[in-house]
Amino acid sequence: MSATSKPWSSRSIGSTWQHNVFYTLIRCGGKQAAYTLLLFVVLYYTLFRPEVRNRSRPYLKRRFPGRSSLPLLRDSYLLTLGIGRTLVDRAILGISGPDNINVSLEGTSMLAKLLAEGRGLILITAHVGCWQLAMSSLTALDTQVNLLIHREEGDLDRHFFEHGSDKPPYRIIDPAGYLGGTLEMLQVLKNRELLCIMGDRSMGSERSTVSVAFLGGSVKLPISPYKIASATGAPVAVIFPHRSKSGVYELQVAKIMRIPGNLGRSERAYLPFAREFITVLEAFVAENPYQFFNFYDMWAKQGEG
Amino acid sequence: MNTKEKLKKILIEDLNLEELTPEDIDDNAPLFGEGLGLDSLDAVELVVIIQKHFGIEIKNMEEGREAFRSVEALAAYVDQRLATT
Numbered sequence: 606m607s608a609t610s611k612p613w614s615s616r617s618i619g620s621t622w623q624h625n626v627f628y629t630l631i632r633c634g635g636k637q638a639a640y641t642l643l644l645f646v647v648l649y650y651t652l653f654r655p656e657v658r659n660r661s662r663p664y665l666k667r668r669f670p671g672r673s674s675l676p677l678l679r680d681s682y683l684l685t686l687g688i689g690r691t692l693v694d695r696a697i698l699g700i701s702g703p704d705n706i707n708v709s710l711e712g713t714s715m716l717a718k719l720l721a722e723g724r725g726l727i728l729i730t731a732h733v734g735c736w737q738l739a740m741s742s743l744t745a746l747d748t749q750v751n752l753l754i755h756r757e758e759g760d761l762d763r764h765f766f767e768h769g770s771d772k773p774p775y776r777i778i779d780p781a782g783y784l785g786g787t788l789e790m791l792q793v794l795k796n797r798e799l800l801c802i803m804g805d806r807s808m809g810s811e812r813s814t815v816s817v818a819f820l821g822g823s824v825k826l827p828i829s830p831y832k833i834a835s836a837t838g839a840p841v842a843v844i845f846p847h848r849s850k851s852g853v854y855e856l857q858v859a860k861i862m863r864i865p866g867n868l869g870r871s872e873r874a875y876l877p878f879a880r881e882f883i884t885v886l887e888a889f890v891a892e893n894p895y896q897f898f899n900f901y902d903m904w905a906k907q908g909e910g
Numbered sequence: 911m912n913t914k915e916k917l918k919k920i921l922i923e924d925l926n927l928e929e930l931t932p933e934d935i936d937d938n939a940p941l942f943g944e945g946l947g948l949d950s951l952d953a954v955e956l957v958v959i960i961q962k963h964f965g966i967e968i969k970n971m972e973e974g975r976e977a978f979r980s981v982e983a984l985a986a987y988v989d990q991r992l993a994t995t
Contacts, residue, residue, distance in 0.1 A: 783975065784950040784953045784978075786950075787950045787951065787953045788971035788974050788978075789971065791954065791957060791971055791974075792970075792971040795969055812951075813949065813950075813951050829950075829951055832951055832954055832955075836954045836958045869955075870924075870925055870955055871926075
């Protein structure tokens, strides 16, 4: 799970001053002003920054096969607007407080029940909706939330809690750390805590991935969530947050998985679980086409994308 | 068979390192990266292996971090845990 040689970047396409304009606007003009400015900023980026269109094209071409250039341009606008809105919402939550953003968690009692088994709980999610913001709703489960997330040097967009002096609602485990954060992940599960892992991106190690079919092509998914679940006996819940309307997010439990123990070292043993995950992810993007935020070619063979 | 030899045999068998013999494994070589060449997910497997073969549950991963440095360190950890149980 080395974080090197990964085909994606977590860096924002905006510069520091552009981010600061939005933060200032939220403070002085309110959230509607920020949403309005976003419409024009996204339009500018879509029309005049080809790299923005290029980054969204691999996904859009597969999600909307056969689309001609003009509708694809509109799709690119809507997808970029989708991520823009989640970033604005994240800033609104950090700057204006929780009264301005509503995050609801469906299935709280189900997750509480899984946690009560005493083996911790692995939540697998994807780069959809505003997953970081939705994670904040997990505090309702009354246990430490741990998030496996890699931040690059030079990342400009802030986590919502970084706008104020609030304590982070989750602890971050860096996959670029010692042994890819594996020992820390095992530790939090031993402590009966929540561990959130992205199931849709690998961190660069070919051996830790399996190939599965997604939107008509083959993508590589990490096996680490399933391997860790197999080793620890922790139950797995697949959760997807989506923005249902302005300032409102819903976090839904899409699937519960039980991974048998002693599955061993071979990646193939974990393939059925990665397939189950991608099936529910595909259903999610069918319903929420503009809330899937992997802006790189997931389908490119290693070294191409 | 001492703990080090047993560990080497178990690592080869359980981690499918068929190209290696116990003699090929240097006692002090790092288990991960250069050395034995294990990767981060093998650490998960290693935790399971230690529990399965020695009945030792690594509860504190800081201890695991220290123990996973080499076969020598891991054997010392196992011996110490077995001696205190």
